[in-house]
Amino acid sequence: MFDVISFGPFLSAAALFLLSTGVGILPVRKIIQVREAKHELKQGSAGFLRSIGGWSIIFIWFGAIWFLATIIGDWGATGDLAGAWARGEIRLRILLEILAALAESD
Amino acid sequence: MTQTAPPDAAPPGATRRALLCPGCGGQCMFDPAERGLTCQSCGRVQDLAHEDDDDAHIEYGYDPTQPEEEPATRPAELEHHCATCDGRVIFTGPQLSENCPYCAGAVVLSQPVNGYDTMALIPFSTQEKTAQINAQAWAKSRLAAPGDLSKSVAPARVAGLYAPFWTFDSKEAVSYWAKYTTGSGDNKRTHSVSGAMNIHFDDLLVPASPHVTPLIRDGILHEFNPDKLRRYRAGYLAGFAAERHHMTISEGLRSNRKDKDLLIRNRIKGDINRSRVHSIRYRTDTSGIHYRRILLPVWLMHYTYRDKPYKIVVSGINGRTYGERPFSSWKLAGYSALLSAAVIGFGLVWGAAGWR
Numbered sequence: 424m425f426d427v428i429s430f431g432p433f434l435s436a437a438a439l440f441l442l443s444t445g446v447g448i449l450p451v452r453k454i455i456q457v458r459e460a461k462h463e464l465k466q467g468s469a470g471f472l473r474s475i476g477g478w479s480i481i482f483i484w485f486g487a488i489w490f491l492a493t494i495i496g497d498w499g500a501t502g503d504l505a506g507a508w509a510r511g512e513i514r515l516r517i518l519l520e521i522l523a524a525l526a527e528s529d
Numbered sequence: 530m531t532q533t534a535p536p537d538a539a540p541p542g543a544t545r546r547a548l549l550c551p552g553c554g555g556q557c558m559f560d561p562a563e564r565g566l567t568c569q570s571c572g573r574v575q576d577l578a579h580e581d582d583d584d585a586h587i588e589y590g591y592d593p594t595q596p597e598e599e600p601a602t603r604p605a606e607l608e609h610h611c612a613t614c615d616g617r618v619i620f621t622g623p624q625l626s627e628n629c630p631y632c633a634g635a636v637v638l639s640q641p642v643n644g645y646d647t648m649a650l651i652p653f654s655t656q657e658k659t660a661q662i663n664a665q666a667w668a669k670s671r672l673a674a675p676g677d678l679s680k681s682v683a684p685a686r687v688a689g690l691y692a693p694f695w696t697f698d699s700k701e702a703v704s705y706w707a708k709y710t711t712g713s714g715d716n717k718r719t720h721s722v723s724g725a726m727n728i729h730f731d732d733l734l735v736p737a738s739p740h741v742t743p744l745i746r747d748g749i750l751h752e753f754n755p756d757k758l759r760r761y762r763a764g765y766l767a768g769f770a771a772e773r774h775h776m777t778i779s780e781g782l783r784s785n786r787k788d789k790d791l792l793i794r795n796r797i798k799g800d801i802n803r804s805r806v807h808s809i810r811y812r813t814d815t816s817g818i819h820y821r822r823i824l825l826p827v828w829l830m831h832y833t834y835r836d837k838p839y840k841i842v843v844s845g846i847n848g849r850t851y852g853e854r855p856f857s858s859w860k861l862a863g864y865s866a867l868l869s870a871a872v873i874g875f876g877l878v879w880g881a882a883g884w885r
Contacts, residue, residue, distance in 0.1 A: 436877065440869055447865030452856055454864075455672050463748055463851055469788035470747030472795055485872055492876025500881040513885060520713040527710055527805040 432499035439495065443488040450484040453477060479522070479529035486518050548621070548767050551575070558768030561653040561845070566764040577652075577764045585649040586755035588698060588819035591778050599778065601643035608773075610639035616740050617642065618690070619773065621766035630688040630770045631740040632838065633831040644773035649758040650691060650824035652765045653845040660687045660828035660843040667841055667850040668832075673860040678834060685832040687843060691771035691824035693737035694746075695781045696753070698819040701728040703793060705811035709803045726800050728793065728813075735785040737774050737822070741842075743788055748851020749827065749844040757846070758823065766824075774822045781820070 460474035493514060497507035548557050548566070555570025559577075566575040591597075609618050613634025629636045655663075668674070668682040706723045732753050736746055759765065776784065793813065798806050826845025831838060834855045841852030 436873060440866070440873055443869035443873065444862055444866040447869055448858065448861045451673070451861050451865045451868065455856075458672070464744075465747045465751040467792075467795070468743075468747040469791045470742075470744040472791050474744070485868075488869060489872050489876040489879075492873040493880035496877035496880025497883065498880070499877070500883070507880065510883075510885075511880075516714070524710070524713065524805055527807055 431504070432495050435495045435498070436492070439488060439491050443484075447484055447488075450481045453480055457481075477529065479526045482525050483522055486522050490515060490518055547763055557764070559653065559765050560768075561656045564652065564654070566767060575764070577759070577762055579760060579762070582759050585758040585760045586821075587648075588696070588821050589648075591782075591818040591820055593779065593782075593815075593818065597777055597779065599645060602646055603643055608639055608642070609636035611636045614740060616738075617772060617775070618770040619766075620770055621763050621768075628688075630690040630829050632840075642775070644775045645777075645822055647693070647761045647774060647824050648822045650761055650765055651757045651826060651846055652759055653689060653769065653826040655826075655828065655843065655845050655848045657687060657689065657828070659848055660689075660845070661830075663843050663848050663850045664828070664830040664841040664852070667852060668854065671854050673856050673864060675834065675855055675857040675860075678855065681834045682830075682832045682841075685830045687828040687830045689769040689845065690827055690829055691766060691769055692741050692827050693772050693774045694741075694823050694825050695735040695737050695785070696732045696755070696821045696823060697730065697735055697782065697785060698732065698817065699730045699815050700817040701730065701793065702814040702816070703728060703797065703811050704813075705797045705800075705809060707797065707801060707806055707809040709801065709807070710805040711803075722801055722803075724797075724800060726796065728796055730789070730792075733785065733789070734825075735781060735788070737776050737781055737784075738772050740772070741827070745842045745851055749842055749849045750825070750846075751849060758821075761824075769826070771824060778820060782818070 457475050457478050460471050464471040464474060490511065494504075494507045494511045497510060498504045501507065549555065550557050550568035550571060550573055552573045553568060553571045555568045557566040557568050557575065559565070560567040560574070563574045564576075566577055567573070568575075607619070609620065609629075611617075611629035611632060611634045614629060614632040616629050616631040616636075617639075618630060618636065627635060664685075664687055665679075665682055669679055671678070702725070704723070704725045706721070708719050708721055710717065710719050712718050732755060734746055734750055734753055736743065793811060794809050797809055797811060828843040828845055830841040830843070830852070832841070833839070837855065839853040839855065841850065843850045
């Protein structure tokens with residue numbers, strides 16, 4: 424019989440991948456816009472500043488999927504989902520601090 | 530070099546006679562390759578350079594507390610009006626197109642409306658063929674563009690247009706107040722900071738037409754050399770469309786307000802020289818405003834992708850290209866999947882290894 428518990432980390436990783444792929448369309452578009460702005464717009468101009476504004480969404484996306492993946496990785500290695508969440512708390516706090524600082528610099 | 534009042538007399542309008550070849554009487558057009566007015570019949574080239582070209586870079590003073598004295602005039606040429614985008618263009622010499630260079634909509638002859646005479650212009654240096662190649666190459670080099678984008682762009686053709694711009698100089702005495710954050714967690718602190726600085730904006734280019742966006746300006750006009758300006762002469766416009774200036778000086782300054790605000794805020798961030806700066810407030814006293822009404826040459830290409838119009842703009846000065854483009858959702862999803870796989874893989878290893 425299909426064991427949901429033992430396949431849980433695999434299924435979660437696959438679900439996270441699908442979710443991240445869908446959500447990531449906007450941040451990827453922003454990456455391309457920032458890249459084009461850096462190469463093609465006059466540096467320091469109003470159009471350049473507007474185009475690169477909002478870049479923190481890229482790091483928020485990266486940070487969120489990285490954090491969830493670390494929980495799944497921990498869960499897969501230990502088989503203890505509740506423990507994985509508990510161990511991830513410090514990581515989450517540090518990550519939120521970094522993302523808040525990045526958002527303030529955006 | 531500056532002067533306090535614009536010239537009394539408006540530059541002469543285009544006359545058909547001036548655009549005829551003195552040799553054979555044929556129609557002349559400005560040729561960017563020859564940098565002169567070239568006869569379409571005998572090929573004779575007339576040099577349009579004039580001894581007063583050295584004065585073309587002169588700027589005119591503006592005092593916002595005084596009434597504007599610049600007289601509005603009607604163009605000598607017939608004006609064409611676009612019902613689609615409300616653009617108004619003149620064709621010097623024969624009518625070049627029945628389509629609006631701004632939006633490719635149909636243009637019709639209309640009563641000319643009052644406008645302001647152009648003080649100077651930079652003539653076209655980039656040829657149509659080069660502009661066409663640059664626009665196509667720009668579209669082709671887009672990341673995550675739809676696979677069939679090239680097919681949509683291939684039949685599109687560039688149209689030459691002199692677009693109206695301002696150059697504005699000003700001196701800003703800025704006083705500012707802002708906050709910045711340091712530390713994290715329990716050590717997170719917010720500090721207040723204030724200061725004063727002087728900013729000199731020199732030759733800030735401002736589109737004087739709603740059809741040219743600041744983003745397009747910043748894409749194609751990276752540098753502006755006033756020495757390239759020439760006194761307005763109808764001959765430079767022969768073979769191209771042109772839009773006249775319709776804004777008063779105060780309207781021009783107003784249209785630049787958002788961009789200037791963004792630039793001042795960016796300079797303030799640079800002056801504070803710290804990360805995580807926020808809540809910026811400032812007050813500025815503006816003085817020393819000088820302006821020019823100029824025309825700058827652009828090649829515009831319109832194309833439609835899935836019923837949505839886009840445009841690519843090529844600088845007529847140096848061929849620099851920028852524009853609007855569609856994205857392919859599937860390609861974006863593909864890039865997103867690749868990045869997601871990499872970050873998730875990294876996260877899984879991190880978690881499985883038990884790293885904090």
